[in-house]
Amino acid sequence: MTIIDAPVEARPIRRRSVTVLLWLLVVPGLVWTGLRLVGWEPGRLIQLMAFTPYVAIGSLIPLLLTLIFRRWLAGVVAVVIAGTLAACVLPRTLPDLDRGAAEGVRVRFMTANLLFGGADAAEIVALVRQNDVAVLALQEFSPGAETRLAAAGLGELLPFHSLAAEPGASGSGLYSRFPLIEPGSQRNRGGFWQTFGTIQPPGAAPVFVESVHPLAPSAPDTFAGWKTDLANEPRSDGDNPRRILLGDFNSTLDHGALRRLIAHGYRDAADTVGRGLIGTWGPYDGDPIPPVIIDHVLVDEQIGVTKVSVHPVRDSDHRSVVAELILPAAS
Structure with missing residues (x-):
């Protein structure tokens, strides 16, 4: 039985697709973090900003995915996002x-x-x-x-x-x-x-x-x-x-x-x-x-x-x- 690998030309396309998907997960967190840091809440973001502690937890998901798929640049950005949100939220649990x-x-x-x-x-x-x-x-x-x-x-x-x-x-x-x-x-x-x-x-x-x-x-x-x-x-x-x-x-x-x-x-x-x-x-x-x-x-x-x-x-x-x-x- 012969196993046929995916065509060589399909691999870069698949790799680019994964990269794009990961950036689509990372960029919203980056925008949220920037708005949180500067204290700007335009429009409906006033309501959404109340849920920042949950976004901080959710930021771990793209971080893990970027590390699993070895997208190092996106991973560095994801680390910054998760670390910044953690620095905003976690001190509230410490006297x-x-x-x-x-x-x-x-x-x-x-x-x-x-x-x-x-x-x-x-x-x-x-x-x-x-x-x-x-x-x-x-x-x-x-x-x-x-x-x-x-x-x-x-x-x-x-x-x-x-x-x-x-x-x-x-x-x-x-x-x-x-x-x-x-x-x-x-x-x-x-x-x-x-x-x-x-x-x-x-x-x-x-x-x-x-x-x-x-x-x-x-x-x-x-x-x-x-x-x-x-x-x-x-x-x-x-x-x-x-x-x-x-x-x-x-x-x-x-x-x-x-x-x-x-x-x-x-x-x-x-x-x-x-x-x-x-x-x-x-x-x-x-x-x-x-x-x-x-x-x-x-x-x-x-x-x-x-x-x-x-x-x-x-x-x-x-x-x-x-x-x-x-x-x-x-x-």
């Missing part, structure tokens, strides 16, 4: 050496998105009680949610508040164990309320706290509003007072718009303690979406972070975030 103040007043903060006000009020109150939460920020805070939370006993735990309840997704609430100095609320350009106030626990310096909820980049006509809302969030550098922003930021640490805000005097609490890849939004109400991290606690760089935990909330598409912080002592 920072600098976690802010190590001495001061320990206070626990919690944020939760109520999904049009429909989240289980009793569960929210139970999380506050079980985690000894002293300050609670709520988004998508409706009049019905306000009533149910009061009936569940939230006011007994956190008697001070600044509330801007509204039907739909635009309401905001801020509850506190400590008196709120100059409490208030303002509607951002995207149409969502953000409630705020200053707390001063015994022995601590005053700290401004705001329940944050920029417009969600859900469609092309919301993209500009999303960028504007993030750009307009209060900063904590320069002569500004110490601040804590917590809530549904509708953005991840892979969005340049959020990183630019953090660069103005903040640190991300979950990232600081190595808990920065725990999902807070996505499949929790049944949607077939991989988990992403869009709920954050941003703290002034002078404030310490000791621990962060994430908790499910019944009847919400978000999970709550609890952060134990160390507020600097009063001078």
Whole structure:
């Protein structure tokens, strides 16, 4: 029996085809990496950029294929892509050496998105009680949610508040164990309320706290509003007072718009303690979406972070975030 090899002239064609296919796998990762590094999110890439941790894992596939088929130039590019994305994402799993103040007043903060006000009020109150939460920020805070939370006993735990309840997704609430100095609320350009106030626990310096909820980049006509809302969030550098922003930021640490805000005097609490890849939004109400991290606690760089935990909330598409912080002592 005679075995006939493929014609010699077919081998270069097959080799070129494999090379082209591998480059078609590598180039999208290269473009993604470049956009991630410069923080440019045009159009629908705002939404897609939230899934960068999954792209980082996926970048290993073209890397392995280029090595298997010995396409060294493409392999070098694939190594750069995988290494760069890993450098962007993996540090969120490692505690920072600098976690802010190590001495001061320990206070626990919690944020939760109520999904049009429909989240289980009793569960929210139970999380506050079980985690000894002293300050609670709520988004998508409706009049019905306000009533149910009061009936569940939230006011007994956190008697001070600044509330801007509204039907739909635009309401905001801020509850506190400590008196709120100059409490208030303002509607951002995207149409969502953000409630705020200053707390001063015994022995601590005053700290401004705001329940944050920029417009969600859900469609092309919301993209500009999303960028504007993030750009307009209060900063904590320069002569500004110490601040804590917590809530549904509708953005991840892979969005340049959020990183630019953090660069103005903040640190991300979950990232600081190595808990920065725990999902807070996505499949929790049944949607077939991989988990992403869009709920954050941003703290002034002078404030310490000791621990962060994430908790499910019944009847919400978000999970709550609890952060134990160390507020600097009063001078």
